[in-house]
Amino acid sequence: MSERFACRVLGQHRSxxxxxxxxxxxxxxxxxxxxxxxxxxxxxxxxxxxxxxRRDCWTVNMKRVERIWRREGLKVPARQPKRAHLWLNDGSCLRLRPERPDHVWSYDFVCTARITGASTGC
Structure with missing residues (x-):
């Protein structure tokens, strides 16, 4: 049987x-x-x-390492986003203004401390 006929019967490409x-x-x-x-x-x-x-004396191709890397499911973890700065370049500070009770609790705490007469050291 010829290679051409066998490949046609099996549905494989001859190459x-x-x-x-x-x-x-x-x-x-x-x-x-x-x-x-x-x-x-x-x-x-x-x-x-x-x-x-390669520095450790392995003779490897980058494509081969990438193939093994993907096969093993290895990934570089995504970087965490940087946190936004609280201040601007002119030295001023961005602070939230309270829109309702308990929105910005530190202001509520300072306000409560001043009402009760407690010493906050401010």
Missing amino acids: TQRKGAVLVEDEAALTAAIIALALQYGRYGYRRITAML
């Missing part, structure tokens, strides 16, 4: 029959090394991990 799959023996060791580096350096992505692997 899939040209090369055999290359099994890499160090795949498990490389995966373990990538996971160990990702756990140690949590903010590093696959590009920097690739550079570190």
Whole structure:
């Protein structure tokens, strides 16, 4: 039976029959090394991990590291947003004005302390 006929019957493309799959023996060791580096350096992505692997004498391609990175479900956590400053550049301070009771509790506390005559140190 010819290759052309067999591929047509199976519904496969003929180019899939040209090369055999290359099994890499160090795949498990490389995966373990990538996971160990990702756990140690949590903010590093696959590009920097690739550079570190090359520095540790691994002969790796960046695409291969990225493939293993995605297969293992590794991700760099998103950065937390920076908190807004309470002050402006001119030295003034932004404070909320109370719109209703218990809206800005610190003002209510100061107001209550002044009414009761307690010493707040202000």
